[in-house]
Amino acid sequence: MINKDEFVNELLGKMTLAEKIGQMSQFAGRGGIPHDLADDIRHGKVGSILNEVGVDLLNEIQRIAVEESRLGIPLIIGRDVIHGYQTVFPIPLGQAASWNPSIIREGARVAAVEAASDGVNWTFAPMIDVTRDARWGRIAESLGEDPYLASKLGVAMVEGFQGDDLSKEGHIAACAKHFAGYGYSEAGRDYAYVNISESELRNVAFPPFKACADAGVATFMSAFSDINGVPSTANDFLLRKVLRDEWNYKGFVVSDWDSVIQLITHGFAEHDREAAMHAANAGVDMEMASHTYLAHLEELIEEGKVNEEDINSSVKHILSVKYDLGLFEKPYTNASSFPEKGNNNHLAAAKEAAIQSCVLLKNDHQVLPLKKENLKNVAVIGPLADDKHEQMGTWVFDGKAEWCQTPLQAIRKELGDDVNIRYARGLETSRTKNRDGFAEALAIAAESETIIMFMGEESILSGEAHCRADIDLPGVQNELLEEISKLGKQTILVILAGRPLTLEQTQHYVNSMIFAWHPGTMGGPAISDILFGKVAPSGKLPVSFPRMVGQIPIYYNHRNSGKPATYETFTYIDHIPTRAGQTSTGNTSFHLDAGFEPLYPFGFGLTYTHFHYHHLRLSSHEMPVDGSIEVFAELTNSGSREAVEIAQLYIRDQVGSITRPVKELKGFQRVHLQPGETKTIVFHLKASDLAFYNRTMQHVVEPGHFDLWVGGSSNGDLHTNFTVR
Numbered sequence: 087m088i089n090k091d092e093f094v095n096e097l098l099g100k101m102t103l104a105e106k107i108g109q110m111s112q113f114a115g116r117g118g119i120p121h122d123l124a125d126d127i128r129h130g131k132v133g134s135i136l137n138e139v140g141v142d143l144l145n146e147i148q149r150i151a152v153e154e155s156r157l158g159i160p161l162i163i164g165r166d167v168i169h170g171y172q173t174v175f176p177i178p179l180g181q182a183a184s185w186n187p188s189i190i191r192e193g194a195r196v197a198a199v200e201a202a203s204d205g206v207n208w209t210f211a212p213m214i215d216v217t218r219d220a221r222w223g224r225i226a227e228s229l230g231e232d233p234y235l236a237s238k239l240g241v242a243m244v245e246g247f248q249g250d251d252l253s254k255e256g257h258i259a260a261c262a263k264h265f266a267g268y269g270y271s272e273a274g275r276d277y278a279y280v281n282i283s284e285s286e287l288r289n290v291a292f293p294p295f296k297a298c299a300d301a302g303v304a305t306f307m308s309a310f311s312d313i314n315g316v317p318s319t320a321n322d323f324l325l326r327k328v329l330r331d332e333w334n335y336k337g338f339v340v341s342d343w344d345s346v347i348q349l350i351t352h353g354f355a356e357h358d359r360e361a362a363m364h365a366a367n368a369g370v371d372m373e374m375a376s377h378t379y380l381a382h383l384e385e386l387i388e389e390g391k392v393n394e395e396d397i398n399s400s401v402k403h404i405l406s407v408k409y410d411l412g413l414f415e416k417p418y419t420n421a422s423s424f425p426e427k428g429n430n431n432h433l434a435a436a437k438e439a440a441i442q443s444c445v446l447l448k449n450d451h452q453v454l455p456l457k458k459e460n461l462k463n464v465a466v467i468g469p470l471a472d473d474k475h476e477q478m479g480t481w482v483f484d485g486k487a488e489w490c491q492t493p494l495q496a497i498r499k500e501l502g503d504d505v506n507i508r509y510a511r512g513l514e515t516s517r518t519k520n521r522d523g524f525a526e527a528l529a530i531a532a533e534s535e536t537i538i539m540f541m542g543e544e545s546i547l548s549g550e551a552h553c554r555a556d557i558d559l560p561g562v563q564n565e566l567l568e569e570i571s572k573l574g575k576q577t578i579l580v581i582l583a584g585r586p587l588t589l590e591q592t593q594h595y596v597n598s599m600i601f602a603w604h605p606g607t608m609g610g611p612a613i614s615d616i617l618f619g620k621v622a623p624s625g626k627l628p629v630s631f632p633r634m635v636g637q638i639p640i641y642y643n644h645r646n647s648g649k650p651a652t653y654e655t656f657t658y659i660d661h662i663p664t665r666a667g668q669t670s671t672g673n674t675s676f677h678l679d680a681g682f683e684p685l686y687p688f689g690f691g692l693t694y695t696h697f698h699y700h701h702l703r704l705s706s707h708e709m710p711v712d713g714s715i716e717v718f719a720e721l722t723n724s725g726s727r728e729a730v731e732i733a734q735l736y737i738r739d740q741v742g743s744i745t746r747p748v749k750e751l752k753g754f755q756r757v758h759l760q761p762g763e764t765k766t767i768v769f770h771l772k773a774s775d776l777a778f779y780n781r782t783m784q785h786v787v788e789p790g791h792f793d794l795w796v797g798g799s800s801n802g803d804l805h806t807n808f809t810v811r
């Protein structure tokens with residue numbers, strides 16, 4: 087049997103230059119098969135199609151490529167399958183709150199099976215841009231602010247999409263995007279420029295990409311951003327030096343949508359031809375949407391401005407992925423060999439993901455879980471209580487809104503006829519400023535003992551190009567909450583949103599608060615199970631929640647500064663005496679009006695029981711520079727019901743050749759405990775986990791003293807030290 091390299095080299099040997107460039111060109115679907123597209127496929131000008139759906143249509147498109155083009159090379163067919171296909175899972179940031187790689191792997195597996203049954207064989211996920219900016223709409227698609235968490239979860243997503251063998255039915259190629267630094271878009275404004283040091287790139291932005299490359303992700307996508315003056319799509323440092331030379335990556339790189347032609351808009355290329363030249367020379371193997379490669383690469387090669395060897399490499403990368411997908415042997419999709427989309431197993435997986443993504447932010451006097459037997463009159467209020475579309479979130483092209491089960495439906499089902507449930511939308515949308523619905527909402531609230539509010543952001547307020555400069559609850563939602571709070575009833579707020587919101591004001595209006603993100607198809611039953619205590623919440627924040635938007639970027643793993651803030655040195659604006667003289671002595675790094683801490687820290691999340699961490703100990707307080715230690719702690723469920731805790735391990739490298747973060751996540755695990763039960767949790771910490779890129783960009787473990795914390799959030803519960811020798 088001939089192996090992949092032989093197969094690819096042999097095929098490459100038969101290809102004309104034009105056919106090679108065709109493989110490097112991805113065409114946007116236009117619905118159906120227009121004549122010119124069919125002709126382009128026949129003439130070998132198309133390597134890939136994106137955003138076209140329907141199994142019959144895709145099989146026909148594939149047939150033209152396989153049967154009517156000279157070499158019969160099948161197409162790779164891409165689609166944004168970001169958090170589910172027709173069965174919608176929570177947005178990625180919500181899934182990240184599960185801190186559970188198996189949940190993410192399963193979500194991607196279900197999405198892959200459903201998408202593959204429609205003829206899709208490549209998704210543009212996971213998005214593993216580390217971001218510390220909740221204004222940025224695409225934070226919804228991300229796995230949060232931490233490189234370690236995003237690495238573990240990103241790899242799980244790749245494994246879910248790709249399985250152990252890409253050629254097996256129901257497995258699709260994944261895409262690590264957007265390489266790199268896109269999450270640092272200035273001011274959280276999408277597509278804006280990125281100013282980022284090489285140190286920050288290597289120590290924070292790259293690790294999830296490196297982890298996915300090591301896990302065999304089939305493709306990478308370059309970012310839209312101008313990074314330090316060189317757009318990612320023309321950035322040979324990123325795409326050649328780091329990705330190919332240092333990481334030895336073998337998959338292919340696709341540009342983002344029109345990002346090659348946008349090199350002109352950036353002011354980096356004068357015209358299409360120059361854009362094609364920069365992108366090809368930087369190492370973009372496939373051009374998405376725009377067609378500068380088709381128009382100019384041949385000529386650029388003739389002129390010696392682009393090297394044909396680089397083109398051969400690009401084509402090899404692309405053909406290799408097609409080979410791995412088994413497309414040369416089996417280009418067509420037989421939909422009938424797949425399980426039905428939206429089947430009960432898929433819905434159950436989506437429900438479990440939604441449950442595990444919910445984060446309990448506040449629960450005064452244990453208002454939650456609600457005890458059914460104590461309920462008589464319940465008011466369900468809010469624009470997101472019963473809106474199938476809005477609970478699906480951003481990046482949903484194929485999701486079936488009609489399959490969604492809303493919170494109101496689920497609460498009705500759970501409580502049956504024994505409880506009087508009154509419902510008012512209160513506000514037409516999350517962002518409306520129209521208060522006409524207040525009266526009805528207040529009236530039903532007045533008639534009820536328990537009020538459950540569903541507020542937040544509608545789907546379109548987050549996602550690509552949907553950034554916000556104010557991240558409070560939009561519209562007049564806080565006003566409605568305030569009015570309702572004046573009734574003095576037991577009030578629970580469930581927030582559905584695509585990003586962290588500033589909840590400083592909101593939190594005071596309610597007794598309990600659950601952050602459910604955009605939870606997808608099964609959001610309703612998942613939230614209902616948590617409200618009524620069928621399951622205890624276990625989610626933890628994958629990103630810090632600021633008090634005020636002006637604190638952004640605020641994240642747990644920042645560096646220390648020379649004057650770090652403390653409670654003793656913090657002065658609140660109202661406490662400064664009038665006509666105080668200017669002084670900086672003894673002052674530290676904080677905002678007069680917001681302090682120095684987020685409202686809810688990274689890793690935070692409550693549940694219905696109490697967890698107690700104790701007896702932290704290490705196998706040794708000395709770690710050889712190439713060795714490891716075991717970290718042990720006892721975790722007791724000292725409350726009265728079973729629950730899952732996500733135990734977290736953090737370290738701090740006290741002194742480095744570059745200043746190091748005040749905390750870094752280095753391990754986490756989900757621990758299930760019965761009431762009264764104690765388990766020993768064990769983390770294996772390797773010296774290599776402590777490595778970072780130093781001033782000369784060497785990846786090093788530096789000897790020295792380290793802090794270590796184990797606990798239920800980035801605030802840590804238990805602390806000790808160790809030394810690397």
Ligand code: BGC
Nearest residue numbers: 136137166210263342343550
């Ligand atoms: C986005 C990508 C996406 C692509 C294809 C672009 O606008 O930035 O993340 O995969 O479109 O739809």
